[in-house]
Amino acid sequence: MASAGLRTLISRTCVFSLGRRELSCSSKAFQKTQPITTEPSNNNHDILYGPDHLQMRDSLRKIIEKDINPYVDEWENKKAFPAHKVFKILGDNGFLGVNKPVEYGGLGLDYSYSAAVAEELGNINCGAVPMAIGVQTDMATPALAKFGSDKLKQEFLAPSISGDKVACLGVSEVGSGSDVASIKTRAARKGDDLIINGGKMWTTNGAQADWMCCLVNTSEGKPHMNKSLVCLPMNSPGITVAKKIEKIGMWSSDTAQIFFEDVRVPKSHIIGEEGQGFTYQMIQFQEERLFAGLLALVPLEKMIADTIAYTRERKVFGKPVLDNQTVHFTLAELQTELELLRSAVYRAVALYIKGQDVTNLASMCKLKAGRLLREGSDKCLQYWGGMGFTQDVLISRMYRDMRLVSIGGGADEVMLSIICKFMDTLPKPGK
Amino acid sequence: MSGLRVIVGCKRVIDYAVKIRVKPDKTGVITDGVKHSMNPFDEIAVEEAVRMKEKKLASEVIAVSCGPIQCQETLRTAMAMGADKSIHVEVDAATYENLQPLHVAKILSKVAQEEKADIVFTGKQAIDDDCNQTGQMVAALLDWPQATFASKIEKANGELTVTREIDGGLETIKVQVPAVLTADLRLNEPRYATLPNIMKAKKKPMAKKKPADYGVDVGPRQSILKVEDPPVRQAGSKLDSVETLVTKLRDAGLVPS
Numbered sequence: 001m002a003s004a005g006l007r008t009l010i011s012r013t014c015v016f017s018l019g020r021r022e023l024s025c026s027s028k029a030f031q032k033t034q035p036i037t038t039e040p041s042n043n044n045h046d047i048l049y050g051p052d053h054l055q056m057r058d059s060l061r062k063i064i065e066k067d068i069n070p071y072v073d074e075w076e077n078k079k080a081f082p083a084h085k086v087f088k089i090l091g092d093n094g095f096l097g098v099n100k101p102v103e104y105g106g107l108g109l110d111y112s113y114s115a116a117v118a119e120e121l122g123n124i125n126c127g128a129v130p131m132a133i134g135v136q137t138d139m140a141t142p143a144l145a146k147f148g149s150d151k152l153k154q155e156f157l158a159p160s161i162s163g164d165k166v167a168c169l170g171v172s173e174v175g176s177g178s179d180v181a182s183i184k185t186r187a188a189r190k191g192d193d194l195i196i197n198g199g200k201m202w203t204t205n206g207a208q209a210d211w212m213c214c215l216v217n218t219s220e221g222k223p224h225m226n227k228s229l230v231c232l233p234m235n236s237p238g239i240t241v242a243k244k245i246e247k248i249g250m251w252s253s254d255t256a257q258i259f260f261e262d263v264r265v266p267k268s269h270i271i272g273e274e275g276q277g278f279t280y281q282m283i284q285f286q287e288e289r290l291f292a293g294l295l296a297l298v299p300l301e302k303m304i305a306d307t308i309a310y311t312r313e314r315k316v317f318g319k320p321v322l323d324n325q326t327v328h329f330t331l332a333e334l335q336t337e338l339e340l341l342r343s344a345v346y347r348a349v350a351l352y353i354k355g356q357d358v359t360n361l362a363s364m365c366k367l368k369a370g371r372l373l374r375e376g377s378d379k380c381l382q383y384w385g386g387m388g389f390t391q392d393v394l395i396s397r398m399y400r401d402m403r404l405v406s407i408g409g410g411a412d413e414v415m416l417s418i419i420c421k422f423m424d425t426l427p428k429p430g431k
Numbered sequence: 432m433s434g435l436r437v438i439v440g441c442k443r444v445i446d447y448a449v450k451i452r453v454k455p456d457k458t459g460v461i462t463d464g465v466k467h468s469m470n471p472f473d474e475i476a477v478e479e480a481v482r483m484k485e486k487k488l489a490s491e492v493i494a495v496s497c498g499p500i501q502c503q504e505t506l507r508t509a510m511a512m513g514a515d516k517s518i519h520v521e522v523d524a525a526t527y528e529n530l531q532p533l534h535v536a537k538i539l540s541k542v543a544q545e546e547k548a549d550i551v552f553t554g555k556q557a558i559d560d561d562c563n564q565t566g567q568m569v570a571a572l573l574d575w576p577q578a579t580f581a582s583k584i585e586k587a588n589g590e591l592t593v594t595r596e597i598d599g600g601l602e603t604i605k606v607q608v609p610a611v612l613t614a615d616l617r618l619n620e621p622r623y624a625t626l627p628n629i630m631k632a633k634k635k636p637m638a639k640k641k642p643a644d645y646g647v648d649v650g651p652r653q654s655i656l657k658v659e660d661p662p663v664r665q666a667g668s669k670l671d672s673v674e675t676l677v678t679k680l681r682d683a684g685l686v687p688s
Contacts, residue, residue: 051504051507052629052630052633054504055504055507055508055511055624055629056626056629058468058508058624059511059623059624059625059626059629062623063623092625093623093625093626094625094626094627094628095626098626107626107627107630109630
């Protein structure tokens with residue numbers, strides 16, 4: 001099947017027929033149609049990554065180059081990607097449970113390894129697939145791994161780590177995005193069960209998921225103390241995946257609107273303590289924000305490098321576009337900001353590993369990542385001229401996909417509010 | 432024939448996807464800061480050796496690499512793929528520039544003798560120099576049979592049946608063990624080094640040696656005069672008939688009139 005992928009391409013270029021053989025099936029045999037013109041900047045990574053991390057990234061890069069990137073264009077056109085297939089490959093190779101407990105199939109490594117995986121996922125030629133993987137590893141499962149019962153972890157965490165089950169995160173609703181505390185989905189108690197009514201919105205992986213990490217109101221009372229996270233099997237009666245939302249970017253990702261009508265789930269499916277759901281979700285957000293910062297690094301590096309390569313070849317008025325000072329200076333500015341973002345992200349990761357709360361720094365990283373991706377993709381696209389406006393080039397897809405970063409996973413405005421809270425500059429509630 | 436001991440030669444080369452650039456002083460290609468990986472044909476050899484172990488044909492797989500300290504990364508990858516242990520024969524960077532297949536073959540032969548190997552397995556050639564010599568030289572030095580360009584290896588009553596890819600097609604031969612094998616492209620598809628195996632590989636032993644330990648002199652036998660980019664390909668021209676083609680060839684003196 002399609003699993004032969006790149007190797008099949010290679011075997012064909014090194015065509016073997018009777019009486020005629022490519023004598024040196026060497027470098028050419030393994031080279032893709034275009035050699036990459038940028039070498040990865042290994043020198044930046046010493047501060048956070050050691051030889052193990054780099055070896056791990058190499059392994060993941062091979063999977064991306066063989067089992068993911070060759071199919072991205074097709075998935076973008078189909079507006080769907082096979083999550084079960086892709087996650088199984090990643091799970092088989094240990095990449096979905098890097099910092100998850102060993103008892104459930106994880107590797108029990110510290111967060112620096114998760115960071116290395118997150119950064120490496122930036123080599124995928126679209127935003128949708130890394131985002132879907134991030135939901136599986138850093139958004140729907142951290143609370144379960146930290147606070148869930150053994151039984152819940154066996155049923156939901158272990159298969160998510162092995163890639164056998166696809167997870168999604170149900171937090172946002174039609175009426176509640178940034179204002180998480182205002183969600184309306186309720187779980188009423190009936191004997192030993194919860195009966196869930198309501199709905200979720202913007203659910204990444206929602207149409208393919210086997211289970212949802214679902215934030216629901218489980219009691220009356222203060223909005224920060226009355227919610228719980230529940231492991232919800234997506235084949236439960238009463239769950240309707242109403243529609244896949246048509247978006248301007250992230251096309252391979254199925255983003256669903258979901259309705260719950262008297263959905264029954266045992267109360268043992270509550271992760272950790274009832275009423276602590278909001279707190280757990282806030283804890284999960286730190287890793288989600290770090291993930292966004294890490295995921296931005298490679299796409300930024302790539303878009304700058306690709307733009308340099310293009311503008312070096314493209315001639316306008318008899319000379320390369322790159323020769324114009326405004327072009328190479330602007331790219332230098334973007335490169336500078338990229339390195340500054342990298343420093344902030346690595347610093348946040350390093351402090352997080354030491355056990356520090358990095359809510360403030362992680363929020364800043366996400367804020368900057370979203371904005372730099374917008375600024376960078378916009379400026380780079382301009383230098384691509386007409387070609388930048390076509391579907392034939394990667395920059396246009398990045399322009400569309402990366403626009404989401406400032407909105408999803410905590411909008412820029414929410415990040416700013418968090419930072420202001422730390423700066424103690426928010427207006428005091430009136431008397 | 433149970434439990435063959437397999438030595439696999441792994442060369443660290445510039446990654447196949449990298450655009451090669453010649454050094455400004457034309458003494459070689461730029462290697463500093465450039466991505467390197469295991470020679471793809473050697474990866475195929477490692478994979479085959481590991482599969483032989485899984486099929487209980489082989490009892491131990493030992494990866495060997497000759498070169499500077501960075502070769503240890505290559506060996507770690509081999510161990511992450513399933514090699515049991517590895518040997519790094521360290522050669523300093525300057526000497527490495529002039530290291531030739533004959534030097535490596537001498538080292539591998541001595542390693543094979545010391546480790547009491549039954550099989551020496553390498554990729555058919557390295558993608559940087561395309562020499563296609565090391566395996567054959569090892570066989571000559573050890574006076575072992577060789578089965579090069581292997582695209583299929585099977586066991587058959589105490590011998591190996593190997594299908595080779597040759598100019599005329601496919602050739603199937605039988606070789607007695609001990610033997611030298613070199614891997615061709617279609618032998619197998621190498622597995623990924625999974626994350627758990629990368630972590631496990633850290634505990635596997637890696638011996639550090641020098642060519643002198645094997646009594647091999649790695650002094651240069653040749654010197655590089657100049658390294659240049661291949662000439663830029665000239666544009667071709669479309670011709671309308673065979674007659675025009677023949678005339679052009681005659682005018683260029685390429686065909687006797």
